[in-house]
Amino acid sequence: MTAYTAVVTVRLKRGVLDPEAERTQEALERLGFELGDLRSADRFEVDLDADSAEAAADRADEMAERLLANPTIHDYTVEVEEQ
Amino acid sequence: MTVAVIRFGGSNCDRDAVRALEHLGVDAEIAWHEDGLPADPSGVVIPGGFSYGDYLRAGAMAARSPVMTEVREAAAEGTPVLGVCNGAQIGSESGLTPGAFTTNRSARFQCEQVHCRVERADTPFTAAFDEGDVVRLPIAHGEGRFEAEDDRYERLVAEDRVLFRYCDADGTVTDAANPNGSKGGVAGVLGERETVAVLMPHPERAALPDLHGGTDGRGLLRAFA
Numbered sequence: 001m002t003a004y005t006a007v008v009t010v011r012l013k014r015g016v017l018d019p020e021a022e023r024t025q026e027a028l029e030r031l032g033f034e035l036g037d038l039r040s041a042d043r044f045e046v047d048l049d050a051d052s053a054e055a056a057a058d059r060a061d062e063m064a065e066r067l068l069a070n071p072t073i074h075d076y077t078v079e080v081e082e083q
Numbered sequence: 084m085t086v087a088v089i090r091f092g093g094s095n096c097d098r099d100a101v102r103a104l105e106h107l108g109v110d111a112e113i114a115w116h117e118d119g120l121p122a123d124p125s126g127v128v129i130p131g132g133f134s135y136g137d138y139l140r141a142g143a144m145a146a147r148s149p150v151m152t153e154v155r156e157a158a159a160e161g162t163p164v165l166g167v168c169n170g171a172q173i174g175s176e177s178g179l180t181p182g183a184f185t186t187n188r189s190a191r192f193q194c195e196q197v198h199c200r201v202e203r204a205d206t207p208f209t210a211a212f213d214e215g216d217v218v219r220l221p222i223a224h225g226e227g228r229f230e231a232e233d234d235r236y237e238r239l240v241a242e243d244r245v246l247f248r249y250c251d252a253d254g255t256v257t258d259a260a261n262p263n264g265s266k267g268g269v270a271g272v273l274g275e276r277e278t279v280a281v282l283m284p285h286p287e288r289a290a291l292p293d294l295h296g297g298t299d300g301r302g303l304l305r306a307f308a
Contacts, residue, residue, distance in 0.1 A: 013232075016185075016230060017186075017188060017228070017264060018186075019186050019187065019188055019189065019190035019264075020186055020190055022190070023190045066147075067139070067143065067147060068139070070140060070143070070176065070183050072175075072182060072183040072230060072231060072232065072235070073183050073185055073230050
């Protein structure tokens, strides 16, 4: 077994309105920053032991499918690193 | 035969629901989620509130609790199930009903009276109304914007599973009357069967006499009578 960290990034699908990101962008602009667009995402770092990076990714993938993301509005990615 | 009103940590409309149902002569009791559903409930209400502090997403935690497996089984057997506000979020997160409820277009918590048009009158929740009727109900939510993928939404409409749409006082569905940016102005939807419904407005807060906001919510709760 090897110790891995799986990073699950959950973002809204393209085209789904993100009012919090819009307000954040407005606040940055009020602070004087110039920016084109702003998107927010949730990032989960999951430490786990697995036989392989692939097995760790599979487990993190299932976590995203079953809880971390809502497939109606979210896309997600999984990246695995050995600790 | 009793209606089970499920209480999660953070539910806060559970007592209101019991009170409103009892006012209509319907036997109702609170069921703590860890105790599971009582035997053979005559109906299930998933009440509003902020279960588990809306952690991760509103309704996400409660939707994965074991009692929701029992609720899905009861729903599949034809027991009437109604999710209100946080209960609607839990219902959609648990797969009882299609789509998702997410952050309001305003990015604010909104507490106001809205009008909703009855899109189907042949369900237990709307049998007291006619199709096209306008009901006035309160909303109180920060994450009530209905979303569904375009193809999913089209299927939902084709299957006639939209129960309520936000509208103006005359029953016209307009963007101005849509309080939270919901797709198609959807305020409530049906599950696989017409005995399963969720909606963001609060019928239990519009059921008792002498409370501001009228009593249009009674019609929905009569599904349990």
